[in-house]
Amino acid sequence: MPRSHSRQATPKRCDVTKSVLPGTSPEKGSNARFSWGMEAQHTNNIRIPQLRVLLNTACGKRCRYCRPSGEASHQVQRDQQATPDELLEWVRVLVCAGVRDVRLTGGEPALHPLGELVRLVRETKAMGVPRLTLVTRNGRIASALAALKCAGLDCITFSLDTLDPVRWCRICGISECDVGEHATLLDAVLLAHEAGLPVSLNCVLLADTSAAEFFGLLEFAAKVGASVKVEELIRDVGMNGAAGAELHANPEHLAAMVRAQASSTWVTTPAGGLGHPMDNHRLPSGVTVTWKQFAKGACYGTDCHDCADFPCDDALMALRLLPDGRLQTCLKRDGNHLDLGAALRQGGDEADRMVRRALSVYATATRYEHADIERLRARRAWAPATQVLYAMEAHV
Numbered sequence: 001m002p003r004s005h006s007r008q009a010t011p012k013r014c015d016v017t018k019s020v021l022p023g024t025s026p027e028k029g030s031n032a033r034f035s036w037g038m039e040a041q042h043t044n045n046i047r048i049p050q051l052r053v054l055l056n057t058a059c060g061k062r063c064r065y066c067r068p069s070g071e072a073s074h075q076v077q078r079d080q081q082a083t084p085d086e087l088l089e090w091v092r093v094l095v096c097a098g099v100r101d102v103r104l105t106g107g108e109p110a111l112h113p114l115g116e117l118v119r120l121v122r123e124t125k126a127m128g129v130p131r132l133t134l135v136t137r138n139g140r141i142a143s144a145l146a147a148l149k150c151a152g153l154d155c156i157t158f159s160l161d162t163l164d165p166v167r168w169c170r171i172c173g174i175s176e177c178d179v180g181e182h183a184t185l186l187d188a189v190l191l192a193h194e195a196g197l198p199v200s201l202n203c204v205l206l207a208d209t210s211a212a213e214f215f216g217l218l219e220f221a222a223k224v225g226a227s228v229k230v231e232e233l234i235r236d237v238g239m240n241g242a243a244g245a246e247l248h249a250n251p252e253h254l255a256a257m258v259r260a261q262a263s264s265t266w267v268t269t270p271a272g273g274l275g276h277p278m279d280n281h282r283l284p285s286g287v288t289v290t291w292k293q294f295a296k297g298a299c300y301g302t303d304c305h306d307c308a309d310f311p312c313d314d315a316l317m318a319l320r321l322l323p324d325g326r327l328q329t330c331l332k333r334d335g336n337h338l339d340l341g342a343a344l345r346q347g348g349d350e351a352d353r354m355v356r357r358a359l360s361v362y363a364t365a366t367r368y369e370h371a372d373i374e375r376l377r378a379r380r381a382w383a384p385a386t387q388v389l390y391a392m393e394a395h396v
């Protein structure tokens, strides 16, 4: 049932000096850089998640590994989509609450009006957000790259799993007639580098990804000055995880080959120390390879304990803002929405309470070791729900 949004309502202004969580006031105009997540975990140990802002829900692709509740699966009607001013107001409220790391995503940001996208970047950076990134898999972004750089974008991530154009079409679930899109995307990667933007390539490892294909991607990254993030496929994809189990590959054999060549290695995490800890390897070519591997353990929160998918592969890692103003505290599970847009239109304190509620999910998250996660997953596979609950209670 469509929800009606009144465009006439005056949104509640956010006082940028006010902080929802103690000790988390944003440093307005600060030049401080939070290169990755550990730095965004505040000194008082409150975990602040990355904010993923969905600019739209259409992406034009059906990737084989998209999350069940993935960025592309939220169908928001055109008349429910935020105006640029509403979107900025919602982001401002969350920045006031302590968010430091913002990622613009979709759907597909490149299908958003590009002038509005540049404005969004400029005004979000003006809020004092130290790390603002954008993720795309569409070469249409090329025409906006210089303007995005000038507006203050900190980094651009291209989803690029392979250099093979036909295989790329198959992974993206598009017709091989659209194979030219792959070349346009590769051109955009090069142009982003030439525009002076730090570039990252996101590669989801699949069961049929060959070592030659993977190392070819690393060579391409070296040529265009990009870093590479390798993501282990979430196994909880498809009916009862069947699709994930079929497509999943353990990245360790490739990780070991990269590790053997590395001149240095260090560990980072997503914002707030959430998600999975990640090994980083610097190669002699200058490329940094970051590994999201389940074997490193993961973070879950109290909200996970009543979840049928606990402990999922995705883990508790980021807060999502949908284009209609709803907040989603788990990227995988649908139905846990908090309607921030409606609360702000209503006025009163409800929006503050809602933001506190959303951030508290992450503030209390704890790290689980991989062996414990696998043990709980094995029990989940055969146990009736009550036994799963018992296993979780025994663990926490």
Ligand code: SF4
Residues within 6 Å of the ligand: 300, 301, 303, 304, 307, 308, 309, 310, 311, 312, 313, 314, 315, 316, 317, 330, 331, 332, 333
């Ligand atoms: S609620 Fe927690 S366990 Fe459930 S899908 Fe989300 S992150 Fe995973």
